[in-house]
Amino acid sequence: MSPLSELSPSQLHHICDPEGLGFRTTEEVQPLQGALGQEEAMKALRFGVSIPSRGYNLFVLGRAGSGRRTFVRQELEARAKGEPNPPSWCYGFNFKEPRHPKVLELPPGKATLLQARLDALIADLRKAIPQALDAEDVANRRAAIYEERSRQAAALMVEFRREVEGNPRVALLGNQDGVVLVPARGREPLAREAFEALPPQEREVTEAQVRELSKKLFQVQRKVHELQREAEDLVEELHRQVTKSVVEHRFSVLRDLNQDSPTVLRHLEAMAADIVENWERFTAREGEGEGGEDRALREREDFFLRYRVNPLVPGERKGGAPVVFESNPTLWNLLGRIEGQVRFGVMVTDFTRIAPGALHRANGGYLILHAEDLLSRPHAWAALKRTLRTGELRPADPAGDLGFMVTETLEPEPIPLRVKVILIGEPTTYYLLRHWDREFDELFKVKVDFTPHMDRTPDTEKGYASFVAARCRKEGLPPFEAPAVAAIVEEGSRLAGNQYKLSTRFRAIRDLVREAAHFALEAGAVSVSRDHVDTAIEERFRRNNRPHREMLDLIRRGVLSFEPRGREIGQIHGIGLIRISDQDFGRPIRVMCSAYLGTEGVINIEREAQMSGRIHHKAFLVLTGYLGRTFALSKPLLLSASLSFDQLYEEVEGDSASAAELYALLSAIGRVPIRQDVCVTGAINQDGVILPIGGVSEKIEGVFAAFQEVGLTGEQGVIIPRRNVENLVLRRGVREAVAAGKFHVWAIDRVEEGWPVLAGMEAGHRLEDGTFPEGTVHGAVARRLDEFVARWRAMGGDDEEEQEEADGDGRKAGGGEGG
Numbered sequence: 001m002s003p004l005s006e007l008s009p010s011q012l013h014h015i016c017d018p019e020g021l022g023f024r025t026t027e028e029v030q031p032l033q034g035a036l037g038q039e040e041a042m043k044a045l046r047f048g049v050s051i052p053s054r055g056y057n058l059f060v061l062g063r064a065g066s067g068r069r070t071f072v073r074q075e076l077e078a079r080a081k082g083e084p085n086p087p088s089w090c091y092g093f094n095f096k097e098p099r100h101p102k103v104l105e106l107p108p109g110k111a112t113l114l115q116a117r118l119d120a121l122i123a124d125l126r127k128a129i130p131q132a133l134d135a136e137d138v139a140n141r142r143a144a145i146y147e148e149r150s151r152q153a154a155a156l157m158v159e160f161r162r163e164v165e166g167n168p169r170v171a172l173l174g175n176q177d178g179v180v181l182v183p184a185r186g187r188e189p190l191a192r193e194a195f196e197a198l199p200p201q202e203r204e205v206t207e208a209q210v211r212e213l214s215k216k217l218f219q220v221q222r223k224v225h226e227l228q229r230e231a232e233d234l235v236e237e238l239h240r241q242v243t244k245s246v247v248e249h250r251f252s253v254l255r256d257l258n259q260d261s262p263t264v265l266r267h268l269e270a271m272a273a274d275i276v277e278n279w280e281r282f283t284a285r286e287g288e289g290e291g292g293e294d295r296a297l298r299e300r301e302d303f304f305l306r307y308r309v310n311p312l313v314p315g316e317r318k319g320g321a322p323v324v325f326e327s328n329p330t331l332w333n334l335l336g337r338i339e340g341q342v343r344f345g346v347m348v349t350d351f352t353r354i355a356p357g358a359l360h361r362a363n364g365g366y367l368i369l370h371a372e373d374l375l376s377r378p379h380a381w382a383a384l385k386r387t388l389r390t391g392e393l394r395p396a397d398p399a400g401d402l403g404f405m406v407t408e409t410l411e412p413e414p415i416p417l418r419v420k421v422i423l424i425g426e427p428t429t430y431y432l433l434r435h436w437d438r439e440f441d442e443l444f445k446v447k448v449d450f451t452p453h454m455d456r457t458p459d460t461e462k463g464y465a466s467f468v469a470a471r472c473r474k475e476g477l478p479p480f481e482a483p484a485v486a487a488i489v490e491e492g493s494r495l496a497g498n499q500y501k502l503s504t505r506f507r508a509i510r511d512l513v514r515e516a517a518h519f520a521l522e523a524g525a526v527s528v529s530r531d532h533v534d535t536a537i538e539e540r541f542r543r544n545n546r547p548h549r550e551m552l553d554l555i556r557r558g559v560l561s562f563e564p565r566g567r568e569i570g571q572i573h574g575i576g577l578i579r580i581s582d583q584d585f586g587r588p589i590r591v592m593c594s595a596y597l598g599t600e601g602v603i604n605i606e607r608e609a610q611m612s613g614r615i616h617h618k619a620f621l622v623l624t625g626y627l628g629r630t631f632a633l634s635k636p637l638l639l640s641a642s643l644s645f646d647q648l649y650e651e652v653e654g655d656s657a658s659a660a661e662l663y664a665l666l667s668a669i670g671r672v673p674i675r676q677d678v679c680v681t682g683a684i685n686q687d688g689v690i691l692p693i694g695g696v697s698e699k700i701e702g703v704f705a706a707f708q709e710v711g712l713t714g715e716q717g718v719i720i721p722r723r724n725v726e727n728l729v730l731r732r733g734v735r736e737a738v739a740a741g742k743f744h745v746w747a748i749d750r751v752e753e754g755w756p757v758l759a760g761m762e763a764g765h766r767l768e769d770g771t772f773p774e775g776t777v778h779g780a781v782a783r784r785l786d787e788f789v790a791r792w793r794a795m796g797g798d799d800e801e802e803q804e805e806a807d808g809d810g811r812k813a814g815g816g817e818g819g
Helices: 039-050 068-080 111-133 136-165 192-197 200-257 262-277 293-307 331-335 358-362 371-376 380-390 427-436 458-475 482-496 506-522 530-544 546-556 614-631 658-670 696-710 722-727 732-739 751-759 777-794 797-818
Strands: 058-061 088-092 102-106 170-175 178-185 309-313 323-326 341-343 346-348 366-370 420-425 446-449 453-455 501-503 567-569 571-580 583-596 601-604 640-645 673-675 678-680 717-721 744-748
Touching: 039 058, 039 068, 039 420, 039 446, 058 427, 068 323, 068 366, 068 420, 088 111, 102 111, 102 262, 111 200, 111 293, 111 309, 136 170, 136 200, 170 200, 178 200, 192 200, 200 262, 262 293, 309 358, 323 358, 331 358, 331 380, 358 366, 366 371, 371 380, 371 420, 371 427, 420 427, 458 482, 458 501, 458 506, 482 501, 482 506, 482 530, 506 530, 546 571, 546 583, 546 696, 571 658, 571 696, 583 658, 583 696, 601 614, 614 658, 614 777, 640 658, 658 673, 658 678, 658 751, 658 777, 673 751, 678 751, 696 717, 696 722, 696 732, 717 722, 717 751, 722 744, 744 751, 751 777
Parallel strands: 058 420, 058 446, 323 366, 366 420, 571 678, 601 640, 678 717, 717 744
Antiparallel strands: 088 102, 088 309, 170 178, 341 346, 453 501, 567 673, 571 583, 583 640
């Protein structure tokens, strides 16, 4: 067993020697480059972004403020500069299937250029095609076609008229718009009554001749219509040829400029053919169409949208792959969307209304997302997984993706996706996704684990100095003197909760640098001293510790009972840790125990009142194990005892009070008075080993403040686990009080080591006969337990137990026979 040891001031804090930093001010220090203390994480990051295989996306896990996003972004931007600029992407009209816009891939930076060239080309064609069709030679050719067919049609009609004129029984009535054959006599048309008055034989002959010539008239009219259609077809073909010549001349230039883009060449071919087929659209006059001039003009302009392109990702960067951080990863912000507008009471859309998302902008590079933000946005996580799984990027349809009925929408051709997705999140988020999402491991194969702390070495202390120098130069802050940097290093150990570690939560260090510089500037100093850093720490503590001050006021006024005087049986002060979002602090809590004859064992009043958590209940059961191992190896443990915390009205959780509970329990059983001016914290196991706990510095400082409220006597102190000594990073006030002998901190390895301080007597070792020495705590407890056994037996307790056992055996036997 290790002896009880009182800690010296040097053991309560790890001082940073300013001389060892090797500079006078940070002006002499090279600014930090890279991620301090995150070498393993950065190695994993570089591996993840360098491996090209699918599924090797990254999840960067670490606590907020550890510099995760900053370091990841710096690394990716540096890497992206040396990578090729990804292609530009456009959507174009699909001339065969308009509901399925085509994807066009172009070299970097050519998307908007193609858009501008096409817009200029169509504007030119809308002037050039009408001019070409209205040219004199085209008009002459068009007139010649119509004249030739009209001449042929007229000749057919002349010949037919001659034939009719040679028949006295038939007359031809009408003009060029229409003719009709009627019965006649002597070439004079007959009225109906006159025709009916003819002799039947003559009437039949006349009708037969009218029918015969009517058939010939139909054949002639059909030939005339064929000649008209032939003329129109020839003129149509003439217009196409003229339009084609105009189009080909202009499109040849665009083809030459886009030889390195096969998809654009195919699109230009389809576009040129469509313009030739729709030449009449280029000759339409303003205001033509139904529904008024405005509607006609709108419909006409809507038609010409097909000859535009929609550059989703222009790709016009200075160079390198894109690094995109999306702060609001909604479904639409990730995948883009197909926007619509209400036109004449109807929702319409077209390919020019396809809007890009973050994945479009990051395609060919890197996309950084916060995991918690992504998971909180409806449908976003599922859509991202689907996109990564298929390797195809499709814009979201707002109505369809939300489950609404849509009559018709666009289904754009997907864009091939080549992107590294980097999720940044809390460790809890990472492990929950791994446990519950079966696709997560397949899509995010690389874990980049940012540690919350690093070893405190001379190199890392100088690394802190480099970080401070970098902040000063970036933000224009005054330089920090070496003692000021030493104070920041010491604060880094406090944030890490360990004398031999430094925190990598650089957000908190950065804020401390800014606040210390602020106080230096307010004081008119040209450099930041240690006093300015201490002031910043003290002011931050004061801003955040109002709840602690109010609790101390309750102690001072006696509302919260804290009477650290004298000795009491079955009472001791433990230490609770109050956790608030921006400040943790300790408070003394009285633990009380009553022990008496009975068989109920040790009762946890908090548990009976449903105010005890699972960890605390487990720790409480350990007490019974310790009692059994120590005092009931050869005899029964007959005992009833109850333990509770005074003035504690919230749920009790954790095991850090189990040592105090054991001291109170043994004090109550053995009637051993223990000091009330010593607080105890620590967990135990069934063998009595003291185990480390969390928040030890905050606990000590909290009870020290409570002792200050009631007055320091020079005898007060705390007992902590020896395994927590390296976690002590106490503030100056506590260290100075310990140095002056006004306050004490003891460290123990086993529960027995604390008895000389608490009770002024040894715990006592078991003798060969199984008893404990007189004048020891264990001796007093063992005697009291023996008294309980003797009194129980005197009251007939053994007979009752034997009778109960006999009854039980009888029931078992009876049950066997019945079976």
